[in-house]
Amino acid sequence: MxxxxxxxxxxxxxxxxxxxxxxxxxxxxxxxxxxxxxxxxxxxxxxxxxxxxxxxxxxxxxxxxxxxxxxxxxxxxxxxxxxxxxxxxxxxxxxxGPNNFLANYYIFIEQNLIDYSSYQKMSDKEFFEQEKEIFENSISLINRSLIFNKVFLEKQKEIILFDHLRKMINKVGDNYFSVNSNIDIKQYLDKKLEFINFNDSILFESQLSRNFLNSFLSAGLVANNPSCINIYNEVITEKQKKGILRSLKRGISFYNLDHLDDYYSCLIKLIDDEKTLLTIKTKYKRIKSLEKGNISPLFNYADTSGNNISLESFRDKLVYIDVWATWCGPCKEQIPYLKKLEEKYRTKDIVFVSMSIDDPKDAIKWKKMIIDKELKGIQIMADKAWKSSFVLDYVIEGIPRFILIDKNGNIISSNAPRPATFNKGNYLLNEEIQTIFDENL
Structure with a gap:
């Protein structure tokens, strides 16, 4: 010992x-x-x-x-x-006691996890009802646990509450802060938020409570909510403000197109630093330039034989671009379904381009994977990995990223649906992208 x-x-x-x-x-x-x-x-x-x-x-x-x-x-x-x-x-x-509870609790959460596809399709009301039930069952689980450690019980209930509120705000925050808010959502969250003291700096030392604070104030600031503006300006610490700004900056993204303008308007009011403002403005303008109907940025990159392939050579055809890399696990998960799409549309006027952003020094590894996985379509490698012009022009910050361009070289979608969608633990061929193909062929 x-x-x-x-x-x-x-x-x-x-x-x-x-x-x-x-x-x-x-x-x-x-x-x-x-x-x-x-x-x-x-x-x-x-x-x-x-x-x-x-x-x-x-x-x-x-x-x-x-x-x-x-x-x-x-x-x-x-x-x-x-x-x-x-x-x-x-x-x-x-x-x-506390640890066997945690083991059972994590299994419960995993069993009740709302998968991303279902989450995206849920209305605010549907999500609200389901998440509320999960929260109530979580509290019931800990109340029935026969644990007598009061410190743990209070802390765990606090963790469950903050995680619950974060999830709620992330999904229904727009609804909550709207003047036309659903009354059930409004009353429920108002009641839960009554017990949170935003002046308590110690309360927001934990990661989960900070995550909630970031989500709540970000949604409120974007909605121009007076109470949230006051909390941001007068109550929280400078360190907490930095966390809020990081959350808001993530809203300048292709994954937030419906609220892009709102996040941008909010940020330019809050940020004083000229260098940071310039970065935000540049990124915003780039994303706006990639809206549907705008002319697509071009590429001209080498294929496996060293021949340059340009976007302009595919005029009069739809072009579906997969930006990927050999080291990217989620990219490789899409490959079997990309092959199925290629086979289904092989007689149609559509070109499938797979653009690797591997480091050029890994070209041999890239070529080997093309052979080993029997990859189809047009295979090209961007010349400077993440710093390639096409990657920068399309503000690509994560992969896989799919892009769809029409027969005239104009953008249909700068963040197109993937070949496969994940639903209830399984990948399925994505019907959404097939519908978009059919509408534009």
Whole structure:
């Protein structure tokens, strides 16, 4: 046993246990500024004593992770089979109550997760009702847990509330701040927000509470809500203001086209720094220049044989561009469905262009993947990876990114639907992009 532990049990946390089918020769405990690697023996067993403060920590096996609640004085046995990580993790000993609750809670959340496709299609009212039910069931779960640690119970309920409010504001914030707000949504959120003291700087030290604050004030500032403007100007700290501005800057994006102008108007009122303002204005103008019907930026990049291929050579055809890279997992997940689209439309006036933004020095790797995965269509590599002119012109900050251009070289969509959509744990061929193809052929 570690000598530091034997001196005073109550000041330290002891964890020990066994990992079945370990993914590494060690595990990692981390939280805040704390980080400690613990070696496994040949049987997957581990044991260590931690000099840490009360709080939430991540238990990481270098493939999957879970959150733990630790307090000085805990003597916690942990067992897990990595083949079914979330389903098999178990805790026993002093500290087992809060941690077995967390293990069950995360399974509950995973089982009730609203997938992105459903989320996008939900009305504000539909999402509100479903998320409210998940929140109420979460609180019921902790109330039935028979945990007597009041510090943990209060903290966990606070975490559940802030995460719930963040999700609500992210989806229904526009509705909430609107003069025509749904009365049920308005009254529900008003009641929940009554208990939040925006003057309490300590309250907003946790990541979850900061995430809520960023979402709430961002939505309120964009809506020009007087109360949120006052909180921003008079109540929160300069550090918190920086977090809000970071959230608002993310709104200048292709993923926020419906509210792009509102976010831009909000930011230019809040930002004084000329350099930052110039960056925001430049990005905004670039995105606006890529609206439907505008002339598309051009490309002229080499294919696998070294021959330059230009966008202009595809006039009189639709052009569906996939901006990707060999190292991009989500890009590769789209490939089978891109192939299906190519096969379905092979006799139509449409060209499928896959534009790699790999580093040019990785050209051999790119060519090998084209062969190994039997990639079809036009395969080209941008000349300067992320700094290529086409990437900059289209303000591409994440991949995969799909772009659709009409037969005259004009933009149909600068952020076109992907070949596959993810729904209820499975990928399906995306009907939306096929409809757009058919409308423009």
């Amino acid at each position: 570690n000598t530091i532990y034997s001196q005073d049990y109550s000041k330290y946390v002891r964890i020990f246990g066994k990992i079945t089918n370990p993914n590494d020769e060690k595990i990692l405990i981390r939280g805040g500024n704390y980080k400690k690697e613990i070696m496994l023996n040949s049987k997957g067993e581990f044991s260590d004593t931690l000099n840490i403060k009360t709080g939430y920590y991540s238990f990481y096996d270098f493939k999957e992770s879970t959150s733990m609640y630790l307090e000085p004085g805990y003597n916690l046995n942990i067992t897990v089979n990595t083949k079914e990580f979330d389903e098999t993790i178990k805790y026993s000993g002093n500290g087992e």
